[in-house]
């Protein structure tokens with residue numbers, strides 16, 4: 001079902017496919033009247049953006065161990081993997097890049113299971129840190145409580161300059 005999600009969906013570098021696939025599982029397992037599935041997925045996406053990938057959790061079964069780590073910055077495959085490739089002096093078709101993305105997928109599944117297990121026990125609490133003060137500031141004018149003309153919760157300054165400065 002999710003083979004097409006590789007490379008940020010059909011190699012377009014959009015949403016990291018591991019988030020898309022885990023999102024489907026979260027929807028299956030945690031959809032309720034409180035919109036828990038959406039809250040958990042929001043949290044997973046923010047956690048992903050803040051995570052320094054790849055973690056070392058899977059090194060025992062990985063070909064490449066102790067790989068260079070780089071914060072994903074956004075849930076976009078493009079940002080996550082390009083930032084890592086430049087930091088690690090690697091390239092998309094390199095085997096170590098495949099190892100890195102396999103670990104990203106495994107870590108995203110792991111955190112999804114942590115979240116869903118907590119949800120099943122009625123103990124779920126958000127994992128990710130809050131939005132940065134900069135993004136909060138952008139959303140105070142562009143977000144749903146104001147002009148409501150910019151969709152999203154990604155780190156605005158990763159793509160835009162701050163025109164208020």
Ligand code: HEC
Pocket residue numbers: 134135137138139140141142156157160161162163164
């Ligand atoms: C004090 C309110 C305020 C804050 C804070 C603010 N904006 Fe804006 N922004 C505006 C207004 C007003 C416009 C003009 C909108 C229009 O043209 O209708 C604008 C325009 C823009 C535009 C389109 C025009 C351009 O200048 O390119 C972008 C992109 C944008 N803002 C991004 C951001 C980002 C990113 C942040 C946070 C770093 C931010 N804004 C913070 C009020 C704000």
Ligand code: HEC
Pocket residue numbers: 074076135138139142149150151152153154155156157158159160
């Ligand atoms: C991954 C990159 C990226 C991120 C992150 C991002 N934006 Fe954008 N944003 C864009 C691009 C690209 C456009 C389209 C610009 C264009 O049409 O010239 C855009 C358009 C906009 C516009 C309309 C500007 C116009 O002139 O039409 C606003 C307002 C805006 N973004 C605000 C935000 C805010 C606020 C955030 C953070 C919550 C944010 N953006 C996060 C890339 C991004």
